[in-house]
Amino acid sequence: MVLESELANFPKVIGSSDGLNYVTAEDDVYIDYQGEETDWAIYRASQRFAAPQPEYSMQQVRMVAKARSQSQADGVTTLVIERFIHEIKQGDVAIPLSAIQTPDQINHFQPHAGPVIDDLSIAGMMDAVNYVVRGQAVVLNRGYVSRVEQGSSYALVKPAHGFQFSQGEFGLVEGDSEEISLTMPTIEVGQLVVIRSYPFFSIAVIIEQVSQLPSRC
Known part of the structure; x- marks a missing residue:
């Protein structure tokens, strides 16, 4: 995760020794940079996370070389x-x-209960998959502006569902079209802990998995 404003200031890949759109391990790479830095990581920007204040919007990046x-x-x-x-x-x-x-300090923190935030949820994943598993990093939709800090721990929950049949109706008996207005309980499916906090987003790691976790909790 990198601030979008900072990402725009880093050098970009502008060409290669073969001049092809995609570069292989055997090609030299050219970047628009003149300076003293010698060691580099090359990243590809992917998902964007828009913050309430645009200057704090972030871009998810994936290392490619x-x-x-x-x-x-x-x-x-x-x-x-x-x-x-x-x-x-x-x-x-x-x-x-x-x-x-x-x-x-990222390796030296004590997990503790995070502040209660009603609309805290998973905004995205560090890997492009539909389900998250233990040890995987996820992006939360709140950061240290909401007092979410390194070590903040949360339970992952999902809502229970009523029976649904082929007609799209809910009920205990097939064909029962009576509308159900009851609120179903939530089910705990895992635990996560925040390892890094930004102004409006956080990165957390799944530390316990009770059942298969969807990409949105």
Whole structure:
């Protein structure tokens, strides 16, 4: 997760030694950068998370490669791929490793009950799947502006459902068209803990799974 405003300031992939749209591990990569940074991670932007204040909107990024600087000339830096994860394409973002080092405190926090927030929910996932499992990171729709902080823990719940039949009707007996107005109880399906908090979003990890978790809870 990177602030959208910060992401716009990082160098972009502008070409390759073969001039193809997608770059392989054997190709050199060119970025629009002149400076002293030498070690890079190349990311592809994916899901956008819009914040109430636009300057705090965030972009989910996925690493596609690691690279190091080989040479520079006329505002262009040539990178050599050191670790190839996925194909690189024009427009991918090059972020210096010095800018994305994980803070030491991320590994030193005590889980505790988070503040009660009625509309707290999973806004997205760090991996593009339909179900989340234990150990997977998810994005929550609240951050430290709402007092959600590193270590905040929450139960994951989902609503129970009445019986539904082929006609789309709810009831205990097939064909019973009487409308049900009762509120069904919620069911706990897992636990999560926040590992990093931003102004309006947080990243949390599933630490306990009671049953299969959908991508929205």
